[in-house]
Amino acid sequence: MKHSLASLLMLAITLPALAADPDPTQSTYRWVDEKGQTQYSDRPPPQSIKKFEERRLQPNRGDAQLPFITRKAASDFPVTLYTGRECGKPCDEGRALLTRRGIPFSETKLETTDDVAAFKARFNKDPVAPTLTVGKEMETGYASAAWERLLNDAGYPAAKR
Structure with a gap:
């Protein structure tokens, strides 16, 4: 009984986070690292990188x-x-x-x-x-x-x- 009550409580806590509608746009980043290699990521580059491109992507509209x-x-x-x-x-x-x-x-x-x-x-x-x-x-x-x-x-x- 304790396990099912704990599971139910965890579900109740996480459900609002799952139901939240995230920002429909997403950013991608492009930069050249210290070794001269072009890098692509969905996360911003390290703070040591001062020059980079950020592109906002729109989700597919169906x-x-x-x-x-x-x-x-x-x-x-x-x-x-x-x-x-x-x-x-x-x-x-x-x-x-x-x-x-x-x-x-x-x-x-x-x-x-x-x-x-x-x-x-x-x-x-x-x-x-x-x-x-x-x-x-x-x-x-x-x-x-x-x-x-x-x-x-x-x-x-x-x-x-």
Whole structure:
């Protein structure tokens, strides 16, 4: 009984430390030691080293399952789908095309006058739902061939069959 009570007490003490969310960024360090050897570490160099590089690394955001070509295209040419309240079938078809091709995208709903004003200010034109932006390119209204061309030109892979 003493062992199980002690174990339970230890677990209660360590659980908060295990549950704490550590800083999601991590540093790596690079320096040249006294022998002229380049060293890399996740710990700072010895205090005798005055010149070193520190790099902050961000953890993977969960897109590691995507193929490299998709991650590269998404980094260079992010995709945003602008939809409206009364958009219906065209927005559904546009969303389905992006999903079928496995394209990561964000969706912005143009529902309020503030949403519409922000769209006008950003693009200097009245919104049409749906609108697709791929990097700096834009296609208003749903036309699958035009959307496919935009995505292909940005380097996104074709739909999986």
